[in-house]
Amino acid sequence: ETGVTQTPRHLVMGMTNKKSLKCEQHLGHNAMYWYKQSAKKPLELMFVYNFKEQTENNSVPSRFSPECPNSSHLFLHLHTLQPEDSALYLCASSQEIFTDTQYFGPGTRLTVL
Amino acid sequence: AQSVTQLGSHVSVSEGALVLLRCNYSSSVPPYLFWYVQYPNQGLQLLLKYTSAATLVKGINGFEAEFKKSETSFHLTKPSAHMSDAAEYFCAVSDVNAGNMLTFGGGTRLMVKP
Numbered sequence: 001e002t003g004v005t006q007t008p009r010h011l012v013m014g015m016t017n018k019k020s021l022k023c024e025q026h027l028g029h030n031a032m033y034w035y036k037q038s039a040k041k042p043l044e045l046m047f048v049y050n051f052k053e054q055t056e057n058n059s060v061p062s063r064f065s066p067e068c069p070n071s072s073h074l075f076l077h078l079h080t081l082q083p084e085d086s087a088l089y090l091c092a093s094s095q096e097i098f099t100d101t102q103y104f105g106p107g108t109r110l111t112v113l
Numbered sequence: 114a115q116s117v118t119q120l121g122s123h124v125s126v127s128e129g130a131l132v133l134l135r136c137n138y139s140s141s142v143p144p145y146l147f148w149y150v151q152y153p154n155q156g157l158q159l160l161l162k163y164t165s166a167a168t169l170v171k172g173i174n175g176f177e178a179e180f181k182k183s184e185t186s187f188h189l190t191k192p193s194a195h196m197s198d199a200a201e202y203f204c205a206v207s208d209v210n211a212g213n214m215l216t217f218g219g220g221t222r223l224m225v226k227p
Binding site: 004006040041042043045048056090092097098099101102103104105106107 | 156
């Protein structure tokens with residue numbers, strides 16, 4: 001695998017479920033990001049990790065919980081979501097935090113029923 | 114806070130016609146500027162990036178963008194549209210006052226008619 005991969009590509013969950021999104025980058029980058037892409041809204045930065053340490057939490061509700069066990073893997077744990085959380089969740093990585101080009105994964109299309 | 118405006122959420126051109134996608138940003142400090150493209154069911158792919166070198170930046174797939182400080186603009190152009198250019202295009206600006214965090218515009222969906 002090359003670049004940034006995300007699994008699953010599609011996820012449907014009920015409001016009481018717990019699920020996790022996975023992102024893996026094969027680029028040797030130090031920074032990883034979670035973005036939310038909703039219809040008719042600009043891309044929203046959710047979380048940023050640099051060398052496994054969280055550096056940004058962009059006022060994201062606690063029902064979203066990120067985890068970065070190492071520089072190559074990033075998870076987004078989901079619980080008690082709301083229908084308005086339905087969106088495309090994109091993971092990205094860059095060599096250095098923010099200043100370098102960010103490379104995006106294909107995203108996970110999440111639907112909350 | 115930084116803001117990015119992309120005029121026209123939808124742009125339609127004929128195959129072979131000029132593509133012009135507009136992007137304006139709000140910043141008193143020349144920022145880093147990016148154009149990304151998103152094809153259906155895919156993530157964002159970098160088209161080109163401005164980093165205070167030449168004001169005319171050439172990217173992939175025949176696209177280019179010109180940085181105009183006086184107009185705070187970074188419009189994306191391509192001389193001749195191809196059907197495969199149909200996608201959504203995003204302009205993004207790094208905010209030097211927020212640790213270079215990227216701010217994205219709302220996106221422009223480009224449709225190419227045969």
